[in-house]
Structure formats: structure tokens, C-alpha cells
Amino acid sequence: MIEFQNVCKVYDTKNDKNIILDNVSFKFPEKKNIGVLGVNGAGKSTLLRLVAGSEYPNSGKIIRKGKYSWPLGFTGSFHHNLTGIENLRFACRIYDADIKYVTEYVKDFAEIGVYIDEPIKTYSSGMRSRLAFALSMAIDFDVYLVDEIMGVGDKGFRAKCRNAFQEKRECSSIIMVSHDMNTIRDYSDVAIVLTGEKLEIHEDVDQAIDLYNNFNS
Amino acid sequence: MELLSALKVQGRVISALTLRETRSRYGNSKLGYFWALFEPFAHVLVFIGIFTALGRAPPIGESTGLFILTGIMPWLLYNNVVNGVMGGLQANKALLGYPQVMPMDISISRVLLESATLLVVMLIFIVIAMYLGLSIRIDSFLGMIMPMGLLIIFAMGVGLINAAIIERYPSYRSIYSALSRPLYFISGVFFTADFLAPEIYDYVSINPLLHLIEWFRTGFYTSFNSDLYDPKYAIEVCVSFFAVGLLAERFNNKKARQI
Numbered sequence: 001m002i003e004f005q006n007v008c009k010v011y012d013t014k015n016d017k018n019i020i021l022d023n024v025s026f027k028f029p030e031k032k033n034i035g036v037l038g039v040n041g042a043g044k045s046t047l048l049r050l051v052a053g054s055e056y057p058n059s060g061k062i063i064r065k066g067k068y069s070w071p072l073g074f075t076g077s078f079h080h081n082l083t084g085i086e087n088l089r090f091a092c093r094i095y096d097a098d099i100k101y102v103t104e105y106v107k108d109f110a111e112i113g114v115y116i117d118e119p120i121k122t123y124s125s126g127m128r129s130r131l132a133f134a135l136s137m138a139i140d141f142d143v144y145l146v147d148e149i150m151g152v153g154d155k156g157f158r159a160k161c162r163n164a165f166q167e168k169r170e171c172s173s174i175i176m177v178s179h180d181m182n183t184i185r186d187y188s189d190v191a192i193v194l195t196g197e198k199l200e201i202h203e204d205v206d207q208a209i210d211l212y213n214n215f216n217s
Numbered sequence: 218m219e220l221l222s223a224l225k226v227q228g229r230v231i232s233a234l235t236l237r238e239t240r241s242r243y244g245n246s247k248l249g250y251f252w253a254l255f256e257p258f259a260h261v262l263v264f265i266g267i268f269t270a271l272g273r274a275p276p277i278g279e280s281t282g283l284f285i286l287t288g289i290m291p292w293l294l295y296n297n298v299v300n301g302v303m304g305g306l307q308a309n310k311a312l313l314g315y316p317q318v319m320p321m322d323i324s325i326s327r328v329l330l331e332s333a334t335l336l337v338v339m340l341i342f343i344v345i346a347m348y349l350g351l352s353i354r355i356d357s358f359l360g361m362i363m364p365m366g367l368l369i370i371f372a373m374g375v376g377l378i379n380a381a382i383i384e385r386y387p388s389y390r391s392i393y394s395a396l397s398r399p400l401y402f403i404s405g406v407f408f409t410a411d412f413l414a415p416e417i418y419d420y421v422s423i424n425p426l427l428h429l430i431e432w433f434r435t436g437f438y439t440s441f442n443s444d445l446y447d448p449k450y451a452i453e454v455c456v457s458f459f460a461v462g463l464l465a466e467r468f469n470n471k472k473a474r475q476i
Contacts, residue, residue, distance in 0.1 A: 077312060090233050
């Protein structure tokens with residue numbers, strides 16, 4: 001369960017303010033896979049970080065029940081000077097997960113080979129997202145917050161992601177941001193459009209995508 | 218119940234961070250260990266050289282090395298904790314992506330690591346000194362632990378205040394390091410307060426570090442009892458800095474999460 005109550009989120013830019021959310025009260029639908037749509041710079045990634053709790057709103061309240069993942073994105077939580085395995089161990093420790101099990105799972109799933117012992121800064125963005133995704137799949141969450149990373153990787157890897165999610169479907173859901181409309185269509189039951197500093201929910205994902213395309217053109 | 222589980226999470230985060238800090242300091246190269254031992258040793262060597270060249274005897278005891286060591290260890294503890302806390306957030310910002318990692322946890326883990334390192338180094342030096350045949354009779358353990366504890370609190374306070382200022386004004390980092398350099402010379406690392414000229418005594422004795430180092434030496438040496446150190450003053454200053462540091466952290470913490 002996640003609910004925004006009068007949430008405002010503003011970034012100060014040099015000469016101006018960039019308003020992302022303006023006094024938004026919003027209840028996210030439960031147990032549904034949600035795709036978040038919005039034009040570039042509307043604040044989709046910010047929204048995900050607010051949901052995760054890794055960023056705070058300027059005002060208002062965010063009520064969260066259940067276990068939410070950290071925002072799984074290209075940059076995110078990995079420490080660049082630490083190796084993949086060190087980052088993995090850190091995540092296991094703070095989420096109280098079994099290091100041995102997670103290591104095996106990730107080695108098998110992420111397909112990054114010997115790079116697991118190299119610092120994250122040597123990774124390509126594809127490798128980073130594979131590691132982030134595999135790591136989060138190895139730890140059980142109620143809601144996975146996925147920022148863009150599902151669109152990457154080859155066909156085989158995408159199929160793997162899809163299967164991993166199918167297995168978790170019973171007890172987990174996903175909130176995702178993607179520029180790739182096929183991925184959104186693929187995963188989401190409902191869509192949220194972030195526009196004009198508000199959140200709008202659309203039960204019909206295709207309709208939301210059409211709306212988004214109109215915005216974009 | 219909620220508080221208990223929150224504390225559990227915080228405990229896990231702090232221990233994970235401390236492990237990670239230790240690894241990145243000492244895990245990948247032997248240089249980390251070497252530096253931890255060499256730095257105080259280098260200070261001691263320099264001052265043995267100076268004292269010998271000037272033909273001066275150490276103000277307390279027979280060993281110049283031991284005298285400098287009892288000054289440099291508290292100084293390094295202060296300095297390393299301040300620098301650790303000051304740079305901790307910048308160096309670990311990525312980890313704030315995990316919602317349960319709080320900026321304060323990063324600071325605490327750095328304080329733990331720096332203090333533990335200095336404590337171990339000090340024990341090593343005391344063992345070496347004993348092995349070299351210096352007779353060490355520690356006057357009062359409590360008299361050593363109290364000032365060291367206050368030093369950690371004081372340094373953490375200063376570090377948190379600095380971190381909050383740096384967050385707003387990044388150039389403050391170099392201003393602080395310029396300001397803190399003279400502090401080394403007026404904190405009693407290589408003199409005792411008896412040697413201070415009366416004209417400057419009142420000014421220099423404002424410095425809490427001087428009080429703490431004098432206090433520490435009073436606890437260490439049987440033959441030394443400093444007139445300068447005032448436990449009440451030292452406690453007041455250290456606790457005040459710590460409190461202001463915590464307040465600064467509260468503001469800074471919110472800002473760190475608002476990017």
C-alpha cells in the first residue's frame with residue numbers, strides 16, 4: 001500500500017523552480033502492475049524514488065506499507081568503487097538476505113561473468129542493470145520499483161526477466177518507468193500519467209499510451 | 218515494536234557500512250594498515266629529531282617518543298574522526314539510494330572505524346614501547362578513557378557541523394583545513410601547558426583539545442598532573458559541539474534526501 005498525501009516536490013534550478021508534483025494526494029492501486037508515463041523531465045524517476053523512500057518530498061506525507069525495493073535504475077544505489085560482489089553483500093546485509101543464496105542466484109541470472117569481482121565503474125550500463133535486476137529478484141519484495149532497466153539486454157535476457165516476474169506474480173507487483181511502450185504494455189495492468197505536476201490514473205494502458213504519444217508529438 | 222524493528226534495521230545498516238568502510242580502507246591494499254601505523258610514527262620521529270637537535274628533554278618522563286605519542290594519538294583521533302565524518306556523505310552518496318541508509322549511519326560507521334583504528338594503533342605502540350624497555354605505568358585508565366571519549370564526541374560534532382556547511386558551501390572544505398592546521402600547534406601535542414607564556418595562556422586555554430590532551434597525559438603519566446585541564450569546561454564544550462552537530466545533521470539529512 002502506498003499513498004501520497006499533499007505531496008509537493010520541487011527542484012531548485014539556477015533561475016527557476018522545477019515543480020514535479022504540486023500538492024498531490026494519490027492512492028496507488030494495490031496489487032497491480034503499474035506503468036508510469038510522462039515526457040522527458042516530467043519527473044518519472046523522481047516519482048519512483050519518492051515511492052521507494054530514497055528521496056523525500058518537500059512537503060506532504062508518503063505512507064508506505066509492505067516491502068518496497070530500492071529504485072532499480074542505471075545509476076542508483078551501487079557504489080562505483082566497490083565491486084559487484086561487494087555491492088551485493090552490502091545489499092544483502094541491509095535487507096537481511098542470505099548472502100550465499102543471493103550470490104549464487106545473481107551469478108547465474110545476471111550473466112556478467114568475471115565482472116562480478118570488478119568495480120561497478122567498469123561496468124557498461126547494460127551490465128549494471130542486469131546486476132541490479134538480478135540482485136533485486138534474489139531478494140523478496142512486495143513491490144519492485146523499476147526505472148528503465150527492463151528495456152535493456154538482449155532478447156534472451158528479457159525473456160528471463162519476464163519469467164522471473166511471472167514466478168513472483170502471486171505475491172509481488174511492479175511499478176515501472178520506461179520509454180519503451182512495448183515494455184509498458186507488456187508488464188502493466190494500469191498506467192499512471194505524470195503530467196502538469198499531477199498524477200492521473202488510466203485503467204486502460206493503451207489509451208494512456210495514446211495520450212502520452214499525443215503529448216510527445 | 219515499530220521502534221525495535223527500526224533499530225534492528227539501523228543496526229544492520231551501520232554494521233554493513235562499517236564493514237564496507239573497513240574493506241575499502243584496508244581490504245584491497247596493505248597500504249591502509251601501513252599508513253595507520255606510519256602516520257603517528259612519522260610525527261614521533263620528527264619531534265624526536267627536533268627535541269634532540271635543540272637538546273631539550275621531554276617535559277614529562279624520560280622518553281620524547283612516548284611524550285609525543287601521548288599527544289599525537291588524541292590529535293589524530295580528533296583529526297581522523299573529523300575528516301572521516303566530513304567526507305563520509307560525499308563518498309557514499311550513491312548508497313543513499315537504499316531508503317534505509319541514513320546519512321547519520323554513514324557518520325556513525327566512520328566514527329566507529331576511525332576510533333577503533335586509533336585504539337588498536339595505540340595499543341600496538343604501547344606494546345612496542347614496553348618491548349623496548351620503557352617503563353610504562355599508566356596512572357589511571359579512566360583518566361585516559363574519559364578524554365578519549367569526549368574527544369570522539371567533540372570530533373563527531375565538528376565533523377557533522379562541517380559536513381552540513383560543506384553541503385551548502387563546498388569551498389568550506391579548504392577553509393576548514395587551513396583553519397585546523399594551526400590548531401595542531403596550539404593543542405599541546407609537543408608541549409605542556411606549563412610552558413605557555415602567561416600573555417597567551419588565557420587565549421590558548423580556550424582550545425578544548427588542549428584540555429583533553431592534558432587530561433589524557435594526566436591519566437597516562439604518574440608523574441604529571443596538569444593544572445590547566447578543567448573537566449567541567451571540556452565536557453561542556455564537547456557536549457555542546459556534539460549537540461550542535463546533531464542539529465546540523467538533522468537539517469543536512471533532510472537536504473541530502475532532497476537532492
